[in-house]
Amino acid sequence: MIIRDTPHSFRLFFILRGSVLPLIYGKIIFITLLGIGVAFTQYYYPAVFPHFTLAPVALFGVALSLFLGFRNNASYDRWWEARKQWGHLIVASRSLSRQLVTYIDGNDEEGAFAQRYAINLIIAFGHALRHELRQSDPWPDIEKYVTQDDALFLQRANSLPDAILRLIGQKLADCRRKNLFSDILLASLNKQITALADVQASCERIQNTPLPFAYMLLVQRTAYLYCFILPFGIVASQGLVTPLFSAIIAYTFFGLDALSEELAQPFGLSANHLPLHAISRTIEINLLDILGEKVLPEPIQPQDHRLE
Template sequence: MIVRQRPHALKLFFTLRGSVIQQIYPQLLIITLLSSLVATIQHVSPGFFPSYTTTPFALLGIALSLFLGFRNNASYDRWWEAREQWGQLMIDARSLARQVISFMDQEMEAGPQTRQRLIYLTIAFVHALRHQLRDTSPWQDIDRYVEPEHHAVLRNARNTPEALLRLMGKKVGYCRRQRLLSEFLVQSMDERITSMTGVLSACERIKNTPLPFAYALLVHRTTYLYCFMLPFGLVSSLGVVTPLVCVVIAYTFFGLDALSEELEEPFGLAANDLPLSAMSRAIEISLLEALDVTELPPEITPENGYLH
């Protein structure tokens, strides 16, 4: 994720961080060369390209803007829903830890160890969810928070976060049988685990259900056709200025298209994706502090303006 910048007016035109120029510069280069070639031919041989009215290009540009705007709104909705789900996960994890710390009977022999293990499982779930959404290996982050006898079960599980939630449920059931928690608190903690299950399912839905391919294909094709046809329609009226105008229009349309693709998958490692690593570490630190752990992992800070 890009750390918020507030560039002044001049710097705004030269800022690359957070922009999509890196993704679309090949298309812009092609449009520049094509429009320059068309403008040069028209300048050397006036009348080589017939004079067209710009009305069809204006109408097509309006329609394309509507399509791109709708697609960007849909992509942003996915990005924002993903952020809301991780915000809910932070609420659930902190609330569950608070309930465990505040109400679990610490006078009984099994109390302190059970409290620690339940909070550790919560931390492991957060890391496991992040790794599943990014298709990376979670074991380096979660092994130290899970009892060794559960490692084999987790490695054989098809869905590691879901397996961790089951272990958390068993721990709550153990607390009920050992009378470490009252019936009311057991129900309240189970509701928190259920809410975390909802976060897991919602994130899986966002990850596994992209926008319809046919719609994305239509927008891609229309954008390319429009930008490649544009120099031929404008050269008779704009002349040598045609390359500049075409590149600006192409930057707008190709940029919106590339940005919507990036926001469509909010759990990745692209510049504008969610900083799942930083959010996971924030939850981890918060829960370890609840256990009065003094040696905390360092916070993840931005590197070169990026927060991962």
């Protein structure tokens, strides 16, 4: 995610970090070169291209804008839904940890161990979910928060976050059998565990259910076709400035297409994806603070205006 103040108007034209321009500059160059060729052909050989009216090009552009706008909204909804789910993860993690340290007697040795054990697993859950969504190695982040026996169990699990939730549930059930808290509190704690599971399922739904491929293909084909025929449609009225208008419109349409594609999968590592590392580190800091730890990890800071 890009974190920066709104730049001055003139600097807007020179910002590349977070821009989709590096992804589409080749397409823009191609359309610009095409526009140059069409413009100079029209200038030296005016009879080559007939004088088209701008109405078909304008109608085509309006239709394409509607398609791109719909796709952009759908992609942003996925991105925002993913961000809301990670916000729910913060709330559920804090609430579950707060209830553990509030209602389990920390002066009792067994109660204190149960608090630390469960909260460490909640921290591990946040890291494990991030790594599952990004398909990266979770163990450097979670190995210090799980016991050796639990690590062996988790390494055999098909879904690491789900296995961590099972360990938390088993520990709470064991605490109830030892009368460390009441059935009413167990129901409240289980509600928070279910909230964590709901966040996991929602993120998996977003990741595993992409936008319909046929719709994406239609929009991309239409954008390519429109930008390709644009120089031929406007050269009679725009003359030698045809390449400039072609480049601007190509940047707009290709840029919206590329941005929509990035936002549609919000859990990746590009500049416009969600800062899952920073969010999971926030959960880690908050929960260690609840445990009373004095030495806390440093928050993740933006590097060159980019927060991961």
